[in-house]
Structure formats: structure tokens, C-alpha cells
Amino acid sequence: MKTLIALFALLFGYITTIVAQDFYLPVSSKSKPAIAALHRASELYANVHFKDAKSELDKALAEDPNFFMAHVYAVQYGSKADRPALIEKTLALDTKKLTKAEQIMRDFIVNWQKDPNYKPVEDMKALVAAYPKTPQALEWASLHSFYTNKDADAGLDYAQKLAKLSPKYAPNYNTLGYMYVQKKDMENAKAALEKYVELAPNEPNAYDSLAEFYMTNKDYAKSAEYYDKAAAMGLPDAKERADKARAMMK
Known part of the structure; x- marks a missing residue:
């Protein structure tokens, strides 16, 4: 039995490593x-x-x-x-030994050094082109498109592709939710943020994001409810935001 357990642990560790490698971009370390x-x-x-x-x-x-x-x-x-x-x-x-992913990111950083306002549009395209089946490539492309490049449309496209490639990757639904809010697509925003909660029920940020969604849409009771959940899980400032939502109900 001990041998069987040891073999299972070894196999599980191997599978976990493979899964991690499949998600993340290759590294030289x-x-x-x-x-x-x-x-x-x-x-x-x-x-x-x-x-x-x-x-x-x-x-x-x-x-x-x-x-x-x-x-x-x-x-x-x-x-x-x-x-x-x-x-x-x-x-x-x-x-000398950088992976292609690292070289692409290095090129981005070189340009960022030259111009702090540099937008890595082509760098993210290159990253996804080189690693179309690697979730992290799409994740970084979506985040940089949305937050660095201020391009919600491109960010949404990358994030939607990530959702298809890695449907159980919870944080992506948080990004999707905020992008849908910016595009004023509240139905899809709500669905995405609810999916984040569903996939990551132990993450206080999931409840905080949904609470913010309800605050934006002036459903203050629901906002307070989800901020309270985030606060109960130890998220800093969530209690103050819950109290603010309750105050808006009056």
C-alpha cells in the first residue's frame, strides 16, 4: 500500500508539473x-x-x-x-539562453525603458503568435491590452480566447468582467464575475469584484452583501466599502 501511495504521489506530482508547464510560458531557469x-x-x-x-x-x-x-x-x-x-x-x-518568450518580453522591456508610455501591442501579438496554445501568453496579452494599451476590444478578444483555451482559469473571468463593464455590457459582465466566484469561492477578490459591479449598477444591497463576504475573508478595506454601500441605500 505504501508503495502504491508513493507511486500515486509521484505520478500526481508529475501531472501537476506538466499542467503547470502547459499553462506557463517556457523559462530558461x-x-x-x-x-x-x-x-x-x-x-x-x-x-x-x-x-x-x-x-x-x-x-x-x-x-x-x-x-x-x-x-x-x-x-x-x-x-x-x-x-x-x-x-x-x-x-x-x-x-544567451533566453527562451523565445523571454526574448519577446525583453524586447518589450527595452522599448519600455526608452518610452515609459510605450504600448506593447506588437509584442503581445508576437507572444501569442509564438505560443497560441499557452494560456499565460493570452493572459498577458489581455492584461496589457486592457491596462497598458487601454484597448478593451483587443483585451476582450484575448481574454475570450483564453476562456476557450483554459475555461477553468478563474482570474480571467475577473478581467473579462471589468472589460465588459467598460463596454457597458452589464449582462456579460455579471456572468463573468459570477463565474469568477464560482471557480474561486475562496478568493476574497472574487466577491470584491462582484460587489463593485453591483455598486456600479446601484444595487447597493447586493454590493454590501458581497463586500461583507470579502471582508469576512480578510480583504482590507472591504468593510468600509460595505458600509459605504449600505449608506447609499438610505
Whole structure:
């Protein structure tokens, strides 16, 4: 029985690794602990756990200080004030063994260094063209299209493709929800944010996003209800937002 359990654990670990590799863009680092920490950071960032995500990112860089893709994360999620130094550090790394994904992201960062307002439209097209079946390529393309390029239409197109490719990837429905809200498609926005809650019932951000949707649509009772759920799960400031929604009901 112990042998069977050990074999099952080994097989499960192998399958988990394959699934993770299938989701994430390929990296040049050979450090398994560094890669695992970066994957944890990615998941935490996607669900808006920024402090915990930064901690995992720091672990990844401690395991492999030359981990190029981890530096890419640091640049993308770093503050505007810190970004120039982070970019300089990233571009100083050796480029000989970079994967195609890392090279595309490096080209983007080079342009970002030249112009802080640079919009990576072509870079994201190149990333998706190189990795059309890799969910993370579509995720980054949707996020940069929406938040960096301010192009909700392109972002929506990438996010919809991601939903088809990886239908159980919960954070994508959060992005979809906000893009639909911007396009004033409230029916699809509500459906997307409800799907986020369905797929990630233990994520306070899912309830916070749905609460914000109801606040935008002036359903203050529902907004307070979902903010309360987010607050009960420990989301900072959710209690204050719930109280604000209740005040709007009067």
C-alpha cells in the first residue's frame, strides 16, 4: 500500500508539473524551486494577493538571481518609481539562453525603458503568435491590452480566447468582467464575475469584484452583501466599502 501511495504521489506530482508547464510560458531557469515559487507568485498576483505574491517572487529570485522571467514579473508588477532600476537590472542579465518568450518580453522591456508610455501591442501579438496554445501568453496579452494599451476590444478578444483555451482559469473571468463593464455590457459582465466566484469561492477578490459591479449598477444591497463576504475573508478595506454601500441605500 505504501508503495502504491508513493507511486500515486509521484505520478500526481508529475501531472501537476506538466499542467503547470502547459499553462506557463517556457523559462530558461533550471531551478525547480525558483520556478515553483514564480508559479505561486503568478497565481497570487492574478488573484490580487500582492504582498504574498511579492514574497514568492523574492523567493524565486533568491533561488535563482538570474531568473529572467522572474525579473520580468518584478518589472511588470513593480511600482512606477522602482521600475527604471528594475528594468536596468533585468536588461543587464545574460541573454544567451533566453527562451523565445523571454526574448519577446525583453524586447518589450527595452522599448519600455526608452518610452515609459510605450504600448506593447506588437509584442503581445508576437507572444501569442509564438505560443497560441499557452494560456499565460493570452493572459498577458489581455492584461496589457486592457491596462497598458487601454484597448478593451483587443483585451476582450484575448481574454475570450483564453476562456476557450483554459475555461477553468478563474482570474480571467475577473478581467473579462471589468472589460465588459467598460463596454457597458452589464449582462456579460455579471456572468463573468459570477463565474469568477464560482471557480474561486475562496478568493476574497472574487466577491470584491462582484460587489463593485453591483455598486456600479446601484444595487447597493447586493454590493454590501458581497463586500461583507470579502471582508469576512480578510480583504482590507472591504468593510468600509460595505458600509459605504449600505449608506447609499438610505
